[in-house]
Amino acid sequence: MTTFLFDNDISPRIVRALRELVHDHNLIALRDVFAESARDTQWLPEAGKQGWVVVSRDHNKRRRDSEHRALIENKVKAIYIRQSGNPAELFSDAARIIKQWPKIQAWGLAAKSGSLAKLDTADKIVGLK
Secondary structure, eight states, rough: OOEEETTTTSSSSHHHHHHHHSSSSSEEEEESHHHHHHOHHHHHHHHHHHTOOEEEEEEGGTHHHHHEEEEHHHHHHEOOOOOSSSSTTTHHHHHHHHHHHHHHHHHHHHOOOOOOEEEETTTTTEEEO
C-alpha cells in the first residue's frame, strides 16, 4: 500500500473526500502527521525516508534552494497539481484531483524515488527536473 501525502496547500477536506473513494492506498493530509506550521524542510526528509508520494499545489517548492535541496537529497517523489494561483479554489481543486486521481495514482506507483512531475493544464503528467 502506497502513502500519498497531501501538502497543506490542499485542503484536508479534499483528502477526506478522496479517502471515501480510494481504499487501496493510504491518503494523509500533511497536518495529520506534522504541525500545520512545519516548514517543508522539516517534513520532506520524513516523506523521502518513508517513500511517501507528495501531492502539492506548490510547484515553486523546487525553485526555492532549501526546499529543492530537501526534495533531491531525500529522494522525495512529488507531483504538483496546481492549475490556478488562487488557493481558495476548493471545489475546482477537489473536482480536478478526484477526476485525475487515476493518473496521479498511477504516476505515484510507477515513478522512481526522487521523481518530480506536474499535472499540466491539459491534465497530462509531465516530468520535471
